[in-house]
Amino acid sequence: MITERFAGLRADLAFIAHWVEPGARVLDLGCGDGAMMDYLQVEKNCTGYGVEIDDARIPRCVHRGVSVIQQDLEGGLAMFADDAFDSVLCLSALQMMKNVEGVLRDIARVGREAIVSFPNFAHWPHRLALLSGHMPVSESLPYQWYDTPNLRCATISDFSDLADEVGLRVIECVALKENGAPVVFLPNWRGSLAVFRLRKK
Amino acid sequence: MTSLGNVKPQAMHFAEPLPLQSGAALSDYTLVYETYGTLNADCSNAVLVCHALNASHHVAGTYEGQPKSAGWWDNMVGPGKPLDTQRFFVIGVNNLGSCFGSTGPMHTNPATGKPYGASFPVVTVEDWVHAQARLADALGIRKFAAVMGGSLGGMQALAWSTLYPDRLGHCLVIASTPKLSAQNIAFNDVARQAILTDPDFHEGDFYAHGVVPKRGLRVARMIGHITYLSDDDMAEKFGRDLRGTDYKFGYGIDFEIESYLRYQGDKFSEYFDANTYLLITKALDYFDPARICDGDLATALSGTQAEFLVVSFTTDWRFAPERSREIVQALVKNERRVSYAEIDAPHGHDAFLLDDPRYLAVVRAYYDKVWHGLDTPVLAVRQEAA
Numbered sequence: 001m002i003t004e005r006f007a008g009l010r011a012d013l014a015f016i017a018h019w020v021e022p023g024a025r026v027l028d029l030g031c032g033d034g035a036m037m038d039y040l041q042v043e044k045n046c047t048g049y050g051v052e053i054d055d056a057r058i059p060r061c062v063h064r065g066v067s068v069i070q071q072d073l074e075g076g077l078a079m080f081a082d083d084a085f086d087s088v089l090c091l092s093a094l095q096m097m098k099n100v101e102g103v104l105r106d107i108a109r110v111g112r113e114a115i116v117s118f119p120n121f122a123h124w125p126h127r128l129a130l131l132s133g134h135m136p137v138s139e140s141l142p143y144q145w146y147d148t149p150n151l152r153c154a155t156i157s158d159f160s161d162l163a164d165e166v167g168l169r170v171i172e173c174v175a176l177k178e179n180g181a182p183v184v185f186l187p188n189w190r191g192s193l194a195v196f197r198l199r200k201k
Numbered sequence: 202m203t204s205l206g207n208v209k210p211q212a213m214h215f216a217e218p219l220p221l222q223s224g225a226a227l228s229d230y231t232l233v234y235e236t237y238g239t240l241n242a243d244c245s246n247a248v249l250v251c252h253a254l255n256a257s258h259h260v261a262g263t264y265e266g267q268p269k270s271a272g273w274w275d276n277m278v279g280p281g282k283p284l285d286t287q288r289f290f291v292i293g294v295n296n297l298g299s300c301f302g303s304t305g306p307m308h309t310n311p312a313t314g315k316p317y318g319a320s321f322p323v324v325t326v327e328d329w330v331h332a333q334a335r336l337a338d339a340l341g342i343r344k345f346a347a348v349m350g351g352s353l354g355g356m357q358a359l360a361w362s363t364l365y366p367d368r369l370g371h372c373l374v375i376a377s378t379p380k381l382s383a384q385n386i387a388f389n390d391v392a393r394q395a396i397l398t399d400p401d402f403h404e405g406d407f408y409a410h411g412v413v414p415k416r417g418l419r420v421a422r423m424i425g426h427i428t429y430l431s432d433d434d435m436a437e438k439f440g441r442d443l444r445g446t447d448y449k450f451g452y453g454i455d456f457e458i459e460s461y462l463r464y465q466g467d468k469f470s471e472y473f474d475a476n477t478y479l480l481i482t483k484a485l486d487y488f489d490p491a492r493i494c495d496g497d498l499a500t501a502l503s504g505t506q507a508e509f510l511v512v513s514f515t516t517d518w519r520f521a522p523e524r525s526r527e528i529v530q531a532l533v534k535n536e537r538r539v540s541y542a543e544i545d546a547p548h549g550h551d552a553f554l555l556d557d558p559r560y561l562a563v564v565r566a567y568y569d570k571v572w573h574g575l576d577t578p579v580l581a582v583r584q585e586a587a
Contacts, residue, residue, distance in 0.1 A: 055559045058542050059566035069541045079530050
């Protein structure tokens with residue numbers, strides 16, 4: 001249940017939070033202003049750290065009482081020991097990485113479980129845009145091809161293959177609509193955000 | 202931003218001997234300190250601010266009739282500032298061995314009736330912390346809301362978290378390091394050699410000779426100052442700018458940077474004590490809490506109970522971000538609550554004293570959190586420079 005304090009929690013985060021066990025030790029990579037960690041700490045008694053690179057967001061995390069470590073994820077997760085976390089979150093951040101595979105391997109190293117989300121490039125409006133000869137621009141991919149921070153464009157099917165390669169088993173995979181509701185029928189067509197729950201093999 | 206206004210230092214004498222890490226002891230001593238703000242009824246809003254090499258208890262505010270006497274962290278500490286004296290009772294303490302009022306080498310050794318000089322016992326960061334703890338006892342503060350410091354001050358904050366883990370709620374370690382590198386020690390030793398080899402040093406007893414080893418102090422300060430600035434910052438401020446219009450083909454001052462460093466050295470040698478410089482650089486060199494744990498910092502920090510804020514600056518090559526990350530990593534390994542900000546500032550080590558809005562915003566947010574976490578936050582409406 002989401003209390004008033006977290007009424008504004010993004011729909012996808014609210015959905016994802018239910019995959020995190022109460023009391024879990026959590027690492028939130030690309031934690032932004034710490035909303036998710038704050039929610040997990042207060043509502044689910046979780047502990048752990050957020051990692052964020054953006055100067056402007058560090059004070060907001062600190063102010064919420066989220067332990068945040070400022071660093072570039074591309075630099076790897078050497079700060080954290082093997083199996084230090086029950087759950088590693090990497091939400092809407094992986095697609096901005098240059099070294100996706102390296103980051104994913106490090107996630108598998110430091111966590112027992114991982115929850116990874118990214119914009120689903122195979123969402124039908126994106127397919128339609130490509131068919132009409134243009135790179136997709138949508139709510140989940142709100143950038144032009146020349147200014148997007150999203151370096152890596154993946155589909156639900158693509159990601160499963162890479163996860164398997166780095167030693168992560170997919171235990172759940174859900175495509176979410178813009179409103180955070182899961183898509184049951186044709187998820188790789190109809191879901192704008194791909195969310196994977198993975199476990200170390 | 203408003204300042205604290207006029208502040209006054211206080212002094213407290215301690216008659217009970219202080220055993221030192223070296224095995225020596227100080228039979229009795231005086232600590233000079235300043236306080237800002239008001240201690241609340243349950244004494245839970247006290248914050249200790251620890252000073253670095255050439256600073257003192259005069260953290261913030263000004264002295265009456267001396268408008269240019271602002272404290273060294275006046276931008277950080279005061280009403281409405283990141284460490285808000287309307288909320289917190291802030292204490293700055295001058296460390297033992299210093300030359301700004303607390304017992305030091307220029308004071309009379311009660312055993313001999315002469316100034317201590319070079320016979321003043323070598324003190325360590327841990328010794329300072331024990332002395333600070335006695336002052337806290339005397340002021341009725343059992344537990345600090347936070348202990349904070351930059352550079353050598355950060356080492357004291359870190360030492361607090363290991364020596365008195367239940368006596369601080371939060372620990373703010375800024376532009377600091379868990380130990381000096383070989384390069385850091387090397388710079389310190391060059392500075393010490395400059396002082397020790399100055400003919401006016403007289404093996405530390407220059408007071409009796411009525412002289413000051415100014416040349417040594419000056420070189421020591423020039424070397425130190427180079428390590429406080431970044432290469433980029435120096436290039437930006439001075440570049441290869443000439444003092445005159447052309448090369449002088451001599452050994453006087455050609456470049457602006459030479460002029461600047463000599464000026465800094467001269468100024469420093471007017472007010473700083475040579476024995477204090479030796480003592481404090483040794484305290485820096487010796488600091489290494491992991492030493493008694495086979496070099497394992499995580500083990501050294503395993504007894505800590507505080508929550509931490511660690512801040513570093515990208516262009517600080519004296520205590521580089523890597524050193525701060527070592528502290529953070531050791532705390533993470535112990536599953537401590539720790540936040541870490543790495544500020545991309547151009548000013549090198551000195552950045553911790555300057556007004557970088559990102560840096561000040563993080564500290565402000567942290568103290569806001571500390572304040573709201575106090576058991577009984579009672580707003581101190583009247584700020585008082587006791």
